[in-house]
Amino acid sequence: MLNFSGNILNNEGRLRTVLDVGCGVASFGGYLLSSDIIAMSLAPNDVHQNQIQFALERGIPAYLGVLGTKRLPYPSRSFELAHCSCCRIDWLQREGILLLELDRLLRPGGYFAYSSPEAYAQDEEDLRIWREMSALVGRMCWRIASKRDQTVIWQKPCQMIAIWKENQKLALLFVNLMMTQMLFGE
Template sequence: MANGSPKHHHQLEAKRKRLTWIVGVSGLCVLFYVLGAWQHSSPLSNLTQSITKADCDVSNHAAVSYNPPSSSSSLALDFDSHHQSQINNTASVNEIPPCDMSFSEYTPCQDTQRGRKFDRSMLKYRERHCPAKDELLLCLIPAPPKYKTPFKWPQSRDYAWYDNIPHKELSIEKAVQNWIQVEGDRFRFPGGGTMFPRGADAYIDDINELIPLTDGSIRTAIDTGCGVASLGAYLLKRDIISMSFAPRDTHEAQVWFALERGVPAMIGIMASQRLPYPARAFDMAHCSRCLIPWHKNDGMYLIEVDRVLRPGGYWILSGPPIHWKKHWKGWERTQEDLKQEQDAIEAVAKRLCWKKVVEKNDLSVWQKPPYHIDCIASRKTYKTPHICKSDNPDAGWYSLNMHILIRRISYTNLIC
């Protein structure tokens, strides 16, 4: 009776089903193995069939052979070049000779001798003027006679070899301002400046108290009239990269010192041509006694700063006329003259719809608006500069002159 119980019957049925599944799966495995072995045993016939189905000419494949790789030997790889160009070793190579050593400081498009031929109004003669075709030098500009490899960063921020920039004029003329010092065979850059005698580091800390320099909102800066670019050198430690520029003048190309220090810099001046940068390229613009007449020419230079500043970007001014009530005697200017200049700068900033953020001690900060909705409405009060839609604000090469107009910020091209 026990063997005929329903429980025993269900156990037998379950075993039978499991056995059936095992046999079925094993049979499928054997079948697939046989099929796979059969396919690999006749590759040429399969290749011929596939070519025939594709209406191809199998005669071109008559030489096809199949050699299955041996598992015991590695496949030989061909690394030889099969495409070679013919080089004519018999042809002579035109070697460009070096220029005379008197040209070691020659900058083709910033030649002071050539610049004297141009208009002196608005300092146009100091702008970029490249040589004509018949004036081109067909020789290589030599390095100074004892030039050596510059110091590596970050040591280069503080030191440069004297032989690489053999000029002591700045160390004498700017000795009180602590721009640069001569120490044996090298220059040392203490980080001082005309408006930051305590050093660029402390000066940047003062700016950081007025606007945020460490939250990532300011990443790029342009420093006008940069001296030896100490501001740009010390901004790097705050993850802000700056482009510094200054004209080539009696200081023997201050930019040369900046480049030897490893700081991005270029010879340039704000005269009549646009800066060679697209619109909204910088988060911050800076001028520390850069001697640019911001209030003149209908505010054209501030308008150019407005072009390269991003919406919401900052313009920082220190030096004349800021804090003129304290410094007017040292600047050897009258109080009336300095007050008029600051009032004129304030007026241009208002016409540009800039907001004055703060003025504290020797620093004054303005901010470009994030959009121009309110600025468009203000044109009823301020007739100039006009707000332009069609002007190409990104065109910034040397042949383009500055214009007295505001490049409109729209919602479609807003960059924050």
């Protein structure tokens, strides 16, 4: 994956596509672009229109996309890494539908880098969010690959069939989501 040694990014060619969720002005995407990594920067709503325009003017792929109402316009298993740094997205809403969409987009063995105050639980509300987020990704059978300070990196499992058998409630929610999207085009 990504190795940082002496503040130099060493990708070794293993990481090619990244989804930067809640990207701000897409500085992470710009940083990765210099290392031959394509990052699609996604802003979650219209108030970020100027930030997306700024990213596009700098040559960084970026767009506005509403999470949770429609599938994002990418094929399943499109990204090796998803990144969310203080993006203020409520990943827990509607029984974790946003994380299920992220799971659809990540390749088996892919990573979700999440940096937020909840990851180090400074107060009771942060601790509650962290516990719920951890429980949700645990039900999805993601594991913590790394955790330091306010950043945690979860890894999606490589073998999903056995996991769906173990967690039938999550599998039914996922099937329901897919059927709704097929029937209503959302």
